[in-house]
Amino acid sequence: MYELFLFIKYLDESISTENDAKEVISEFIENTGLTLLGSPTFIEDKFKLFNSYKYELTSKQPLDYYELVKEWCSSRSYNGWLKAYNSTSSDEFLSYQAQVFTRVSELSIGNFVDFETYIKHIDLKPENSKRIVIDFEHDMQKVTCYIITENEWYKLSFEYTSVEGFVVGDIFHDEFTMYLPIKSPPKVWMASKNDIESQRQKCLRVNAEAKLWPEEKVEENILKYVHWYRHNAVGKCKPEIFGSCSVFQFCIDSSNMESSDSIENFAHKQVIAGFLKHRYTVYFSPMTSPEGDQPFRSSIIEKLIKFVPESLNTSSIRFSIRYGILMLVSKGTRFTDQFNINGDVHISLQNLIKALKHEEELMPLIKTFAILCNKLDLQRFINIATQLQDIFKQEKEKFNEKDVLVERNKNLLMIRRITITPTRILFQPPEINTSNRVLRQYNSDNFVRVSFRDEDFGPLNLSWEYDQKDNSLIKRVSDLFHNGIQIGEKGRCYRFLGCSNSQLRSSGAWFVCEDGSATVQSIREWVGDFTNERSLSKYVSRLGLAFTTTDSLLIDSAYEKMIPDIMTPDGKYNFSDGIGKISLAIAEQIKKDKELDYLPSAFQIRYGGCKGMVAVDPKLGNSEFIIHIRPSMKKFESHLKDIEYCQASKPSLLYMNRQVIWLLRGYGILSKEFINLQNDTLLDLAKSLKDPNQACKSLMNYQGDGIFKQVLDAGIDLTQEPFHRIQLLSLYKFHVKEVLTRTRIVMDDQIGRQMIGVMDETGTLEYGQVFVQYSRNIAVPGKDRVIRRGRLFITKNPCVHPGDLQSFTAVDVPDLHHMCDVVVFPSKGKRPHPNELSGSDLDGDEYFVCWLENLLPRIPNKEPGAYEAAPTVYQDEPISPAQVTEQVVKHITKPNNLGG
Numbered sequence: 001m002y003e004l005f006l007f008i009k010y011l012d013e014s015i016s017t018e019n020d021a022k023e024v025i026s027e028f029i030e031n032t033g034l035t036l037l038g039s040p041t042f043i044e045d046k047f048k049l050f051n052s053y054k055y056e057l058t059s060k061q062p063l064d065y066y067e068l069v070k071e072w073c074s075s076r077s078y079n080g081w082l083k084a085y086n087s088t089s090s091d092e093f094l095s096y097q098a099q100v101f102t103r104v105s106e107l108s109i110g111n112f113v114d115f116e117t118y119i120k121h122i123d124l125k126p127e128n129s130k131r132i133v134i135d136f137e138h139d140m141q142k143v144t145c146y147i148i149t150e151n152e153w154y155k156l157s158f159e160y161t162s163v164e165g166f167v168v169g170d171i172f173h174d175e176f177t178m179y180l181p182i183k184s185p186p187k188v189w190m191a192s193k194n195d196i197e198s199q200r201q202k203c204l205r206v207n208a209e210a211k212l213w214p215e216e217k218v219e220e221n222i223l224k225y226v227h228w229y230r231h232n233a234v235g236k237c238k239p240e241i242f243g244s245c246s247v248f249q250f251c252i253d254s255s256n257m258e259s260s261d262s263i264e265n266f267a268h269k270q271v272i273a274g275f276l277k278h279r280y281t282v283y284f285s286p287m288t289s290p291e292g293d294q295p296f297r298s299s300i301i302e303k304l305i306k307f308v309p310e311s312l313n314t315s316s317i318r319f320s321i322r323y324g325i326l327m328l329v330s331k332g333t334r335f336t337d338q339f340n341i342n343g344d345v346h347i348s349l350q351n352l353i354k355a356l357k358h359e360e361e362l363m364p365l366i367k368t369f370a371i372l373c374n375k376l377d378l379q380r381f382i383n384i385a386t387q388l389q390d391i392f393k394q395e396k397e398k399f400n401e402k403d404v405l406v407e408r409n410k411n412l413l414m415i416r417r418i419t420i421t422p423t424r425i426l427f428q429p430p431e432i433n434t435s436n437r438v439l440r441q442y443n444s445d446n447f448v449r450v451s452f453r454d455e456d457f458g459p460l461n462l463s464w465e466y467d468q469k470d471n472s473l474i475k476r477v478s479d480l481f482h483n484g485i486q487i488g489e490k491g492r493c494y495r496f497l498g499c500s501n502s503q504l505r506s507s508g509a510w511f512v513c514e515d516g517s518a519t520v521q522s523i524r525e526w527v528g529d530f531t532n533e534r535s536l537s538k539y540v541s542r543l544g545l546a547f548t549t550t551d552s553l554l555i556d557s558a559y560e561k562m563i564p565d566i567m568t569p570d571g572k573y574n575f576s577d578g579i580g581k582i583s584l585a586i587a588e589q590i591k592k593d594k595e596l597d598y599l600p601s602a603f604q605i606r607y608g609g610c611k612g613m614v615a616v617d618p619k620l621g622n623s624e625f626i627i628h629i630r631p632s633m634k635k636f637e638s639h640l641k642d643i644e645y646c647q648a649s650k651p652s653l654l655y656m657n658r659q660v661i662w663l664l665r666g667y668g669i670l671s672k673e674f675i676n677l678q679n680d681t682l683l684d685l686a687k688s689l690k691d692p693n694q695a696c697k698s699l700m701n702y703q704g705d706g707i708f709k710q711v712l713d714a715g716i717d718l719t720q721e722p723f724h725r726i727q728l729l730s731l732y733k734f735h736v737k738e739v740l741t742r743t744r745i746v747m748d749d750q751i752g753r754q755m756i757g758v759m760d761e762t763g764t765l766e767y768g769q770v771f772v773q774y775s776r777n778i779a780v781p782g783k784d785r786v787i788r789r790g791r792l793f794i795t796k797n798p799c800v801h802p803g804d805l806q807s808f809t810a811v812d813v814p815d816l817h818h819m820c821d822v823v824v825f826p827s828k829g830k831r832p833h834p835n836e837l838s839g840s841d842l843d844g845d846e847y848f849v850c851w852l853e854n855l856l857p858r859i860p861n862k863e864p865g866a867y868e869a870a871p872t873v874y875q876d877e878p879i880s881p882a883q884v885t886e887q888v889v890k891h892i893t894k895p896n897n898l899g900g
Contacts, residue, residue: 002058002059002060002061002062002063003056003057003058004034004056004057004058004059004063004084004085005054005055005057005084005085006025006054006055006057006082006083006084007043007052007053007054007055007082007083007084007085008021008024008025008052008053008054008055008080008081008082008083009043009052009080009081009083009115009283010051010052010079010080010081010115010116010285010381011051011053011079011080015051015053015080016051018039018040018042021040021042021051021053022036022039022040024080025040025053025055025057028072028075029057032059032067032068032071033059033060033061034057034058034059034063035057035058035059036055036056036057037056037057037058038056040053040054040055041053041054041055068084069082069084069169069171069284070171072284072285072286073169073170073171073172073284073285073286074171074172074286075286079115079116079285079286080115080285081115081168081283081284081285082283082284082285083281083282083283083284084284096138096273096274096277097138097270097273097274098138098139099135099136099137099138099139100135100136100138100270100271100274101133101134101135101136102133102134102136102252103131103132103134103252104132104134104145104250104251104252105132105175105251105252106125106249106250106251107123107124107125107132107134107145107147107249107250107251108120108121108122108123108124108125108249108250109121109122109124109185109186109242109245109247110122110247110249110333111245111246111247111332111333111334111337112179112181112246112247112380112381113337113338113341114381115285115381116285116286116287116288117287117288117289117290118179118247118249118287118288118289119289119290119333119337120249120289121241121244121245121333122234122237122242122245124145124147124156124234124237125147126147126149126234126235126236128149128150128151129147129148129149130148130149130150130216130219131148131216132145132146132147132148132250133145133146133148133220133223134146136270136271136274138273138274138277138278141159141160141161141278142157142158142159142160143157143158143159143160143180143186143248144156144157145157145186145250146220147234148219149235151193152190152191152192152193153190153191153196153223153226154189154191154231154234154235155188155189155190155191155223155228156186156187156188156189156234157186157187157189158182158184158185158186158187158248158455158456160275160278160280161456162182162183162184162186162456163180163181163182163183163275163280164182164183164380165280165281166181166280166281166282166283167179167180167181167272167275167280167281167282167283168181168282168283168284168285168287169272169283169284169285170284170285170286170287171284172286175251175252176251176252177249177250177251177252177287178249178250178251178271179247179248179249179287180247180248180249181246181247181380182246182247182248183246183377184421184455184456184457185242185243185245185246185423185424185455186248186455187230187422187454187455187456188230188231188232188233188234188242188422188423189228189229189230189231190229190230190231191226191227191228191229192229195226195227196222196226199222199225199226200218200219202222202225203218203221203222203225204218229471230422230461230471230473231422231472231473232422232423232472232473232476233423233472239422239423239476240423240424240425241295242423243332243421243422243423243424243455244332244333244336244423244424245332245333246332246333246334294340294341296329296336296339296340298329298488299489300339300346301322301325301326301329301488301489302322302488302489302490304321304325304346304349304350304353305318305321305322305353305490307350307353307354308321308356309354312356312358312359312362316445317359317362319487319491319492320362320366321353321362321365321366322487322488322490323416323427323487323488323491324365324366324369324370325349325369326427326487326488327369327370327373327427327428327429328369328372328373329427330424330425330426330427331373331376332424334376335384338384339384342384342385344385345384345385345388347385348384348385348386348388348389349388351389352365352368352388352389352392353365360399361396361399363399364392364395364396364399365392365395366429366430367395367399367429368388368391368392368395369429370429371391371395372384372387372388372391373429375387410552411434411435411440411550411551411552412432412433412434413432413433413434413435413439413444414430414431414432414433414444415430415431415432415433415444415447415448415449416428416429416430416447416448416449417429417430417431417448417449417450417451418448418449418450418451418485418494418511419450419451419452419453419457420450420451420452420453420476420477420480421452421453421454421455421457422454422455422460422473422476423455424455425485427487433449433549434549434550434551435550435551435552436500436546436547436548436549436550437527437546437550437552437606437640437642437644438497438498438510438523438527438546438547440552441526442512442517442518442523443515443518446492446512446513446515446518447497447510447511447512447513448485448494448510448511448512448513449508449509449510450485450494450509450510450511451506451507451508452477452507452508452509452892453507459507460477460507460892460893462474462893462894473893474889474893477889477892477893478886478889478893481496481509481885481886481888481889482496482882482885482889484496484511485511492513493513493514494511494512494513495511495512495513495514496509496510496511496520496885496888497509497510497511497512497520497523497524498510498524498527498543498544498546498547499544499547499888500544500545500547500548501541501548502548503544503547504540504544504888504891504892507892509888509892510547520881521881524543527543527546527638527640528543528546528608528609528636528637528638528640529636529637529638530542530543530636530879531878533636533879534875534876534878534879535872535873535874535875536875536879536883536887537872537873537887538635538872539879539884539887540884540887540888540891542609542635542636543884545606545609545611545635545636548606548611548644548646549646550605550606550644550645550646551593551594551645552642552644552645553589553590553593553642553643553644553645555586555589555590555625555642555643557625558586558625558626558627558641558643559624559625559626559627560627560628560629560641561626561627561628561629562628562629562630562631562634563580563628563629563630564630564631565577565630565631565632566759566827568829568830568831568832573832573835574632574832574841575759575825575826575827575828575832576630576632576759576827576842577632577832577834577835577841577842577843578611578612578613578632578633578841578842578843578844579612579613579614579615579630579633579758579759579842579843580610580612580613580614580615580627580628580629580630581614581615581616581617581620581627581628581761582603582614582615582616582617582620582626582627582628583616583617583620583621583622583624583625583626583627584616584618584620584621584622585621585622585623585624585625585626586614586625586626586627587599587600587603587616588622589625590603590643590645590648593645594645594648596648597781597782598650598775598781598782598783599616599782600616600648600650600781600821601615601616601649601758601818601819601820601821601822602614602615602616602649602758602819602822603645603646603647603648603649604645604646604647604648604756604843604844605643605644605645605646606644606646607627607629607633607641607642607643607644608638608639608640608642609634609635609636609637609638609640610629610633610634610635611635611843612632612633612842612844613756613758613843614627614628615758615759615761615819615822616818616819617761618818627643646844647844649755649756649758649820649821649822650781650821651749651753651774651775651777651778651781651821652753652754652755652778652821652846653702653746653747653749653753653778654746654747654749654751654752654753654754654848654849654850655744655745655747655754656674656677656743656744656745656747657742657743657744657745657797658742658743659797659798659799659800660795660797660799660805660848661674661743663799663802663804663805664805664855666862667857667858667859667862668857668858668859669854669855669857669858673854673855674745676854677745677747677855678739678745680748681735681739681745681746681747681748682735682736682739684698684748685698685731685732685735685736686732688719688731688732689719689728689729689732690719691719692712692717692718692719693712695718695719695724695728696708696709696712696718698728698731699718699724699727699728699731700777700778700779701749701778701779708724708779709779747850747852749778750776751850751851751852752792752848752849752850752851753774753821753849754846754847754849755772755774755821755822755823755846755847755849756821756822756823756844756845756846756847757822757823757825757834757840757845757846757847758822758823758824758825758842759824759825759826759827759842760813760816760824760825760826760827761827762813762815762816763827763828764815764816765811765813765824765825765826765827766826766828766829767826767828767833768808768809768829769808769809769810769811769826770792770794770809770810770811770823770824770825770826770833771787771810771811771812771813771819771823771824772787772788772810772823772824772849772851773785773786773787773788773816773817773819773821774786774788774820774821775820775821781820781821782820782821787812787817788810788851789810789811789812790809790810790851791807791808791809791810791851791856792807792808792810792849792850792851792856793805793806793807793808793850793851793855793856793857794806794808794823794837794847794848794849794850795837795838795847795848796834796837796838796840796845796846796847796848797838797848798838799837799838799848800838801838801864801865802862803836803861803862803863803864803865804836804837804838804864804865805837805857806833806836806837806861806864807856807857807860807861808833810851823847823849825842831864834847835864835867836864837864838865838867839865839867
C-alpha cells in the first residue's frame with residue numbers, strides 16, 4: 001500500500017462541514033485509485049479567513065503525482081490550493097536538478113486579488129520579442145529571466161529569499177503556469193544592441209561550430225557574456241506599475257515542445273523539486289485571470305481628503321492623512337487592486353476620515369495605516385475594509401495621547417521616512433529618531449529621512465560607466481534630488497537639504513518641505529558660513545556635520561579657547577589631529593544630562609563648526625565650563641556654541657577579524673593560535689547555555705547592563721528563565737554565524753579591548769609608548785580599574801598594509817590615571833602613531849588593542865604605510881546649491897570619496 005496526504009487550503013466558503021469536505025475529495029479521487037482513510041481533518045486558519053482540510057489516503061498502485069495534481073487543476077470543479085505529500089517527504093515523487101534552463105511562452109507580473117484570481121498588470125512579453133527563457137539556478141537559489149527582442153535584451157532576476165515561502169502551479173490542457181509571490185519586484189537589466197552584436201561576432205569568431213548553430217542557440221549562448229546595465233522597466237511599461245506588482249507569473253506551453261513528456265518532466269521533476277528542496281511549499285490550484293487592468297488614480301486620495309471635518313481641516317492634518325493613505329498605496333497592488341475592485345475599502349476609509357472628531361484621534365488613524373501596512377507585508381490575503389475598521393477601533397481604545405519615550409527625551413523625535421528604489425517610492429510611518437542640531441532648531445514635522453536602496457533593500461549598485469544621460473536609474477535619482485519629492489497632487493514637496501557622512505555612505509539624505517520661515521538655503525546659512533569654501537567634496541562633508549545624530553547638552557556660556565595643534569618639527573604631521581580638551585565641570589554636566597553611571601574620560605562632540613574628541617583635563621579645574629578647541633577640529637565658521645554629544649568613551653569588547661588575522665600571520669603568529677581563540681569563544685558561548693555564572697557574564701558583556709548580576713543574585717537561573725534563555729540562544733546563534741561568515745571572533749574582555757584614541761596632553765609618553773587603563777568589568781565602567789604594563793599591539797580597521805599593526809610598550813603614567821577605557825598615544829616622535837595605523841586620527845577613531853601573549857608579534861614592527869592625503873580639488877567660483885546636489889547624486893549612484 002502507498003500512503004499519501006492531501007492538504008487543501010482556501011476551499012470555497014460553501015465547504016463548511018466535514019461531510020462537504022469529504023464530498024470534495026471523493027469526487028476528485030473517483031478515478032485515481034486512491035482510497036480515503038477516515039474523515040478529513042479541519043485545519044484552523046490562524047487568521048480565521050478560509051477553510052482548510054487535510055486528507056489521508058492510500059493506493060495499491062504507485063502514485064502518478066503529475067496526473068494527480070493535473071486532475072485537480074483541470075477539473076476546476078472546486079477552488080482550493082492542493083498540496084500532495086507522503087509521510088516522510090514532500091518531494092519523493094520528484095527529481096532534482098541544480099539548474100534548469102527553459103523557454104517560456106508567457107511572462108507577466110501582477111497580483112493575487114484572492115486565492116483564485118490573478119490580475120495581470122504588465123505583460124512582460126513585448127510585441128517585438130523573439131523569445132523568453134528562464135534560468136532556475138536552484139543551487140544558487142536564484143531566478144533569472146531573459147527577454148530577447150529585436151533591438152534590446154532585458155534581464156530580470158530575484159533571489160529565492162524574495163519569494164514569500166510558497167509557489168502556486170496551475171496545469172490546464174498543455175499549459176503549465178507557475179505563480180511566484182514575491183516580496184519585492186525583480187531587478188531589471190538591459191543590454192544594448194551594439195554590445196549584443198559585438199558578443200555575437202565574438203562567439204562566431206572563437207567557436208567554429210557556432211557558425212552552424214541556429215540564431216536562437218547563438219543568442220542563448222552569449223546571454224552570460226553580454227554586459228548588462230541596470231534599468232527600471234521592460235520595454236515601454238511604466239516603472240511605477242512594474243514596481244507595484246507582487247506576483248511573477250510564467251507559462252510553459254508543451255504544444256511548442258518536441259515531446260509532450262518534456263513539460264511534465266520540467267514542471268515537476270525539475271522546477272518544483274528545486275523549490276521543495278529549499279523548503280518552499282508548492283500548491284496547485286486552478287487560477288483565473290480576468291481581462292483588463294484598472295490603474296489606481298491618485299486623484300482619489302484628494303477626494304478622500306475632502307471628507308476631513310471642517311473643525312480639523314488644517315494643512316497639517318490634511319497632510320498627515322494624505323501621507324497615511326500614501327503609505328498604503330505604496331504597498332502596491334496588494335492594496336490598490338482591492339481598493340479598485342472592492343468599493344468597501346473606499347467607503348471604510350471615507351467613514352474613518354469623516355468620523356474624526358478631535359485632533360487626538362488623528363494619531364490612532366495614522367497608527368491604523370501603519371499596522372495595516374505591516375499586515376499587508378505579512379499576509380497575502382486580507383480583507384482591507386474590515387481590517388481598517390477593526391484596527392482603528394483597537395488603537396482608539398488603547399491610545400495614549402503622547403509617546404512616553406519621546407515625551408521624556410527631548411532629543412528623540414518622530415520623523416517620517418521614505419525609501420526610494422528603482423521602481424518604487426515607499427512611504428514609511430513616522431518612527432523615533434535621535435535628533436540633530438537642524439531638527440532641534442526647526443519644525444521637525446517638515447523634515448523627512450530619505451533612503452535610496454535597491455529593490456531588495458540592499459545597497460543601490462548602478463552601472464555608472466554606461467551612457468549616464470540615458471541611464472534611467474541615475475536619472476531617476478538625479479531628478480528626485482534636483483526637483484524634490486512630491487507627496488500627493490496637492491501635498492508637500494520635499495527638497496534635498498543635506499546628509500551626514502554616515503548617511504552618505506548608506507545612500508541616505510534629509511529632505512525638507514520649505515515654508516515661509518525655513519528654506520533649504522536659509523537652513524544651510526544658519527548652520528554655518530561656507531562662502532569661503534572652494535572644495536566641493538569638503539563643502540558636502542562639512543555641511544553634513546550639522547546632520548550628525550547628536551544630543552543637545554544643557555551647557556551654556558562655556559569658556560572657549562583656541563589652542564595650537566601639536567605638530568612634528570617639520571610641520572608634516574599633527575599629533576593632536578581632531579582632539580581638544582574640556583574641564584571636569586563639563587564632563588560632570590554631560591554625565592548628569594546623559595544619566596551615565598560613570599564619568600567618561602573623553603567625548604566625541606560637535607561644537608558649532610568644530611568636530612572631534614575632547615578629553616577631560618584636570619588642570620582646567622572642576623568648577624568652570626571650559627573647552628579648548630584646536631584648529632584641526634574647526635571645519636567652518638558658525639555662530640552656534642552649543643556642545644552636542646555624539647558618544648563617550650566606554651569599555652567595549654574586541655573582535656578578531658580576517659584582516660587582523662592576516663597581519664598577525666605576517667608577524668609570525670601560527671594559525672593554531674586563532675583556532676584556539678575561536679574554540680575558546682565558541683566554548684564560552686556554549687557554556688553560557690548551561691552555566692548561570694557564564695550566562696551572566698555573556699549577557700553583561702554583550703548588553704553592557706549590570707542588571708543581570710542582580711537577577712542572578714536574586715536566585716534566578718538565567719539559563720532556565722524563558723526570556724533570558726531566548727537571549728542566550730540568540731547570542732549563541734548570532735556569534736556562531738559571525739564566525740562562519742565573517743571570521744569575526746569575540747575575544748575575552750581580559751585580553752584586549754576596543755578603545756577610542758586620545759593624546760597625551762602631559763607630554764610624558766615617549767615614541768613607542770602608550771597608556772592603557774581599563775575597567776575590569778565591562779558592565780561596570782569606571783570601577784575596579786586595571787593599568788596595563790608591558791607589550792601589546794594596536795591596529796585599526798580597515799587594516800591592509802603590514803605596517804597598520806604595530807607593537808607598543810604600555811607604561812604607567814600617574815598624571816594620566818584619570819584616563820580610563822581609552823588608549824593614550826604620545827604627543828612626540830617622528831610621526832603620530834594614529835597616523836601610522838591605517839592613516840587614522842583622533843577625532844573619534846576606535847583602535848584594536850590586544851595584549852594576549854600568544855598573539856604578540858614575533859618580529860619587529862614593519863614600516864607604516866605612507867598615507868598621503870589625495871590632492872584637494874578647488875574651484876575659483878563659489879559653490880552653487882546645484883553642485884552640492886550633483887555631488888551627492890554622484891556619491892549615491894557611484895562609490896566616491898569625500899574630503900574631510
